[in-house]
Amino acid sequence: xxxxEQSLFLSVREGDSSVINCTYxxxxxxxxxxxxxxxxxxxxxxxYIFSNMDMKQDQRLTVLLNKKDKHLSLRIxxxxxxxxxxxxxxxxxxxxxxxxxxxxxxxxxA
Amino acid sequence: ExxxxxxxxxxxxxxxxxxxxxxxxxxNHLYFYWYRQILGQKVEFLVSFYNNEISEKSEIFDDxxxxxxxxxxxxxxxxxxxxxxDSAMYFCASNSGxxxxxxxxxxxxxxxxxx
Numbered sequence: 001x002x003x004x005e006q007s008l009f010l011s012v013r014e015g016d017s018s019v020i021n022c023t024y025x026x027x028x029x030x031x032x033x034x035x036x037x038x039x040x041x042x043x044x045x046x047x048y049i050f051s052n053m054d055m056k057q058d059q060r061l062t063v064l065l066n067k068k069d070k071h072l073s074l075r076i077x078x079x080x081x082x083x084x085x086x087x088x089x090x091x092x093x094x095x096x097x098x099x100x101x102x103x104x105x106x107x108x109x110a
Numbered sequence: 111e112x113x114x115x116x117x118x119x120x121x122x123x124x125x126x127x128x129x130x131x132x133x134x135x136x137x138n139h140l141y142f143y144w145y146r147q148i149l150g151q152k153v154e155f156l157v158s159f160y161n162n163e164i165s166e167k168s169e170i171f172d173d174x175x176x177x178x179x180x181x182x183x184x185x186x187x188x189x190x191x192x193x194x195x196d197s198a199m200y201f202c203a204s205n206s207g208x209x210x211x212x213x214x215x216x217x218x219x220x221x222x223x224x225x
Contacts, residue, residue, distance in 0.1 A: 033214075041219075
């Protein structure tokens with residue numbers, strides 16, 4: 001496909017793990033990113049992974065990269081109410097621009 | 111932690127008027143970007159800027175749009191004659207290296223409403 005694709009919604013119980021999936025388009029993308037957007041706020045860089053890595057862990061966040069399938073995932077362990085937000089996957093296209101997915105709205109329920 | 115700042119947070123403008131959105135990138139960054147997000151849609155790339163010139167622009171960035179770095183700290187986006195469809199959230203971003211070499215850091219955005 002021509003677009004970065006993500007599922008639109010995810011509902012998760014507090015304390016459980018969340019897994020957000022993304023399919024990107026360009027196998028030559030050097031870095032892949034996850035951004036978080038809370039209501040009315042900007043885009044907060046959560047984490048990113050270099051394309052020669054398979055996995056990156058940063059506290060409660062784990063990023064998995066499958067280059068063969070152009071698949072990226074973000075796992076949030078022990079999901080908290082403060083994790084409720086929209087999560088955007090983004091890839092680098094060419095030298096400068098980021099191409100974003102439509103965002104996954106994560107709702108954490110008690 | 112240094113951050114990208116944008117002003118104003120919300121701008122309301124009559125259709126046909128000019129608008130200037132302002133950004134102060136992170137001080138040691140060299141590459142600057144504008145993106146926009148129409149309500150309910152994905153974030154779209156508009157333009158990238160390096161060494162006082164545009165390095166890449168999208169189809170959205172037509173002759174009505176221009177960018178400028180008027181001094182050592184500000185980076186502006188001007189829309190010359192606004193249209194209803196320009197209503198969106200506009201995000202400024204910056205990084206220290208082009209493309210994917212360094213992550214882009216975003217401001218909180220300016221919500222532009224065209225009446």
